[in-house]
Amino acid sequence: MQNNKNIFTASNCTCEFGSGKKIVRAVDNVTFEIKDEEIVSLVGGSGCGKSVLAKIMLGLHHPTSGTFLYNGNPITNTKIHWREVQAVFQDPFSCFNQFFTIRSQLKAAFGIMKDKPSTKEMEDRVDQALLAVNIKPPEIEGKYPFELSGGQMQRMLLARIFILRPKVLIADEPTSMVDACVRANILDYLMKLKEELKMTIVFITHDIGLAYYVSDRLFIMHKGKIVEQGSPDEVTSSPKSEHTIQLLDDIPEIHRDWIVRSPSAKLAHPAV
Amino acid sequence: MSVFEVQNLSLHYLTRFGQKIHAVTDVSFTMEKGEILGIAGESGCGKSTLVNGLMGLFIPPLYPTSGDVRVGGESLMNRSPKDIRENVLCRKVSMIPQGAFNALNPTCKVKDIAADVIAAHMKEVDKKHIYSRLRERFDLFGMNTDKVLNSHPIQLTAGERQRSVIGISTLLNPQMVIADEPTSALDVTTQKVVIKMIFDLLEKGIFSTMIFITHELPLLRHVADNIAIMYAGEFVEVGTTEQIVFDPRHPYTKALMGAMLSAEPGQKQKKPTAIEGAPPNLANPIEGCRFAERCPVAKPECRKNKQDIRMVAGRQVRCEYAE
Numbered sequence: 001m002q003n004n005k006n007i008f009t010a011s012n013c014t015c016e017f018g019s020g021k022k023i024v025r026a027v028d029n030v031t032f033e034i035k036d037e038e039i040v041s042l043v044g045g046s047g048c049g050k051s052v053l054a055k056i057m058l059g060l061h062h063p064t065s066g067t068f069l070y071n072g073n074p075i076t077n078t079k080i081h082w083r084e085v086q087a088v089f090q091d092p093f094s095c096f097n098q099f100f101t102i103r104s105q106l107k108a109a110f111g112i113m114k115d116k117p118s119t120k121e122m123e124d125r126v127d128q129a130l131l132a133v134n135i136k137p138p139e140i141e142g143k144y145p146f147e148l149s150g151g152q153m154q155r156m157l158l159a160r161i162f163i164l165r166p167k168v169l170i171a172d173e174p175t176s177m178v179d180a181c182v183r184a185n186i187l188d189y190l191m192k193l194k195e196e197l198k199m200t201i202v203f204i205t206h207d208i209g210l211a212y213y214v215s216d217r218l219f220i221m222h223k224g225k226i227v228e229q230g231s232p233d234e235v236t237s238s239p240k241s242e243h244t245i246q247l248l249d250d251i252p253e254i255h256r257d258w259i260v261r262s263p264s265a266k267l268a269h270p271a272v
Numbered sequence: 273m274s275v276f277e278v279q280n281l282s283l284h285y286l287t288r289f290g291q292k293i294h295a296v297t298d299v300s301f302t303m304e305k306g307e308i309l310g311i312a313g314e315s316g317c318g319k320s321t322l323v324n325g326l327m328g329l330f331i332p333p334l335y336p337t338s339g340d341v342r343v344g345g346e347s348l349m350n351r352s353p354k355d356i357r358e359n360v361l362c363r364k365v366s367m368i369p370q371g372a373f374n375a376l377n378p379t380c381k382v383k384d385i386a387a388d389v390i391a392a393h394m395k396e397v398d399k400k401h402i403y404s405r406l407r408e409r410f411d412l413f414g415m416n417t418d419k420v421l422n423s424h425p426i427q428l429t430a431g432e433r434q435r436s437v438i439g440i441s442t443l444l445n446p447q448m449v450i451a452d453e454p455t456s457a458l459d460v461t462t463q464k465v466v467i468k469m470i471f472d473l474l475e476k477g478i479f480s481t482m483i484f485i486t487h488e489l490p491l492l493r494h495v496a497d498n499i500a501i502m503y504a505g506e507f508v509e510v511g512t513t514e515q516i517v518f519d520p521r522h523p524y525t526k527a528l529m530g531a532m533l534s535a536e537p538g539q540k541q542k543k544p545t546a547i548e549g550a551p552p553n554l555a556n557p558i559e560g561c562r563f564a565e566r567c568p569v570a571k572p573e574c575r576k577n578k579q580d581i582r583m584v585a586g587r588q589v590r591c592e593y594a595e
Contacts, residue, residue, distance in 0.1 A: 182315070252491045
């Protein structure tokens with residue numbers, strides 16, 4: 001199913017912010033390639049540069065040195081780039097405008113397409129997309145973003161992806177705002193979208209357990225560098241980098257000891 | 273005597289159309305000194321509403337319907353928010369909020385926020401001594417004390433902010449701490465650091481009794497002594513951590529355990545299963561079992577018969593068919 005076409009190619013890609021002494025190197029000399037129809041996870045703690053890398057993929061930032069290519073070309077025109085590369089973000093409420101109905105905003109997604117369909121077809125495609133994420137179109141008729149729950153809004157973002165049918169989806173912590181049952185639900189729809197649209201997915205998360213479940217390949221990031229990459233089973237069963245071991249170690253697992261609480265409380269410390 | 277007693281607590285919101293939303297129904301439990309109770313449930317099941325009720329802080333549109341909350345024998349019901357703020361919060365019951373960034377005033381330094389807490393609750397403390405006493409307390413937290421106290425919240429990392437908030441919440445050695453999802457906005461590494469700090473404070477005797485609210489059951493397995501599973505405003509199963517995590521009996525707890533992910537090698541084929549459907553609308557009174565619409569083993573009579581708490585295999589379960 002997979003072919004060897006490279007979707008993204010990064011070679012010695014570095015992205016820095018600030019200048020002089022206050023320079024921050026968010027992405028540090030990374031080299032990788034992401035193939036067609038692959039699900040790649042970027043895993044790392046807060047501030048390790050995974051979101052900056054996602055923004056480079058979206059053309060929102062440009063590498064300060066090195067090259068970053070999409071289908072062999074550098075990203076210059078974001079309007080054209082976004083027809084093929086789309087993103088799902090962490091907080092769906094900040095992705096939608098509170099003053100417009102959800103339906104009108106889903107229809108606005110057609111704005112970036114080259115050939116806009118007729119109004120009738122737009123309505124049909126919005127309906128189809130809503131059904132694909134298991135929401136009946138009358139349920140959101142005339143509703144505004146704040147009237148829906150977090151899980152429903154996250155599915156609206158996925159419906160938007162379904163309308164646009166991009167080649168690449170960048171999912172930046174799409175499940176970190178929702179609880180465990182909704183998370184399983186969102187992941188199901190994400191996988192369904194992947195099957196249907198034959199997308200490449202770049203999945204960004206800090207939870208290596210989640211990454212293990214969804215992806216074909218894992219990139220572990222630390223301080224802007226990719227410290228380890230490989231298949232999920234390889235990385236989780238025989239981690240090589242200390243940062244990977246730390247990430248695996250920090251997840252509270254049901255069947256493994258984590259932090260052990262000492263049973264007896266000592267004498268009370270006086271109040272301030 | 274129990275430190276914390278909750279008897280048949282029911283809470284409702286009153287909307288501006290006069291409609292009552294019964295967010296919490298018939299919650300009862302008692303806690304002994306030194307116990308950690310974990311409360312788990314999905315978003316919108318009434319966890320955060322319950323927290324407000326447990327503090328006795330009823331700010332409209334939230335009103336108590338019935339029931340009683342007692343801390344060390346003292347009732348928190350039918351008291352004004354001003355009275356609660358002055359005499360109960362921080363000293364008796366203290367809350368660790370979810371988003372540390374929203375809980376700290378962005379225009380103040382951390383030391384000023386903390387000093388305010390002391391000045392408001394302990395009139396007898398001389399203002400000159402507040403900062404030195406604060407420094408002593410913050411030295412226990414394992415952070416760079418000077419840096420944290422003299423920074424504005426925006427200059428700190430997420431973990432430092434959350435730890436500062438925990439430090440400020442526990443300044444007055446409260447009898448009871450309620451942690452409302454203290455780590456859900458943090459990454460796994462920072463989460464571990466924050467939980468370690470909480471354990472450290474427990475060990476040092478700064479506080480001993482805690483309610484820990486989260487939707488991550490694997491985390492509760494390591495933190496809590498007892499776990500209560502909440503669904504649509506009710507406790508559906510209450511038992512010890514081992515009972516709930518390794519041997520769940522209520523269909524909802526079973527479904528919740530099925531939705532958990534694991535990074536253990538070779539588990540990739542074991543897919544987490546989502547629970548289909550949505551929780552019921554709490555504006556309309558529900559007679560039968562609240563989980564019946566989504567329950568995989570529901571019988572037709574489940575929708576009619578009111579479910580009461582009963583004992584199954586040593587724990588409380590709200591399901592008449594659970595075995």
